[in-house]
Structures are given as C-alpha cells and as structure tokens.
Amino acid sequence: QVQLVESGGGSVQAGGSLRLSCAASGYTYSYNCMGWVRQTPGKEREGVAAIYYDSGRTYYTESVKGRFTISQDNAKNTVYLQMNSLKPEDTAMYYCAAKRGWPCGTNPKLFDYWGQGTQVTVSS
Secondary structure, eight states, rough: OOOEEOOOOOOETTEEEEEEEEEEEGGGGSEEEEEEEEEOSSSOEEEEEETTTTTEEEEEOOOGTTTTEEEEEEETEEEEEOSSOGGGGGGGGEEEEEEEEESSOOOGGGOOOOOEEEEEEEOO
C-alpha cells in the first residue's frame, strides 16, 4: 500500500503562484508514476500533470502547459506541482495520485492510489 499526503493548497489571486507537495509513504516500490488530478463540484476529474520516475518524463494537460511544472524529489519520496500564472478556472480540489508500471500519463483512470486532496482557490 502507498499513502499519499498533499499540502500547499490555499487561496490566491489570479496571476499568483502556489506549490503543491505530495509526500508518499508505505511501499514506495509500488509506484513509479505520480500525478495530479483536479476536480470541481459537478465536473469530472481532470488530469493535470504526471511524471514517470524512471525517466523523469513529464505530461501535462493542454490548459496548464507553460504555467504548471511537476517535479520529483526521490530522496524525499515527494512530488511537487508548481503552479504559476494561476487563473480562476484553476480553482479545484487537487489530488495526488500514483501508480506502478506503464503507461504513465494524466488520465485519472490510470492511477491506483489517491491522496485526500488539497483545495486551490483562485480569485479574480
């Protein structure tokens, strides 16, 4: 089993920045792909970004390219999501997710493990 704990959410004005963190614990060999998925009430989950640990390859949904950056710290078993130039439409609950094996990507259906989520609110 893998436990994922997110932190770093909050409220920010449009154009601002936030950095989300996701600390993983448990059987860390159980995953090699981690990602961020967001959801707003009444909408489907949307994959935002993902990173494949073995190669460092990253994946982004089109709407965040150039604004968000996903990165990993293997020593700390932590993945980060740096979010810049935030927009009101980025407002959502952000979930950290993980899986083992290939493929890796932003599709929420790929992931096996999920955190509890952290709220991001962007005001105009």
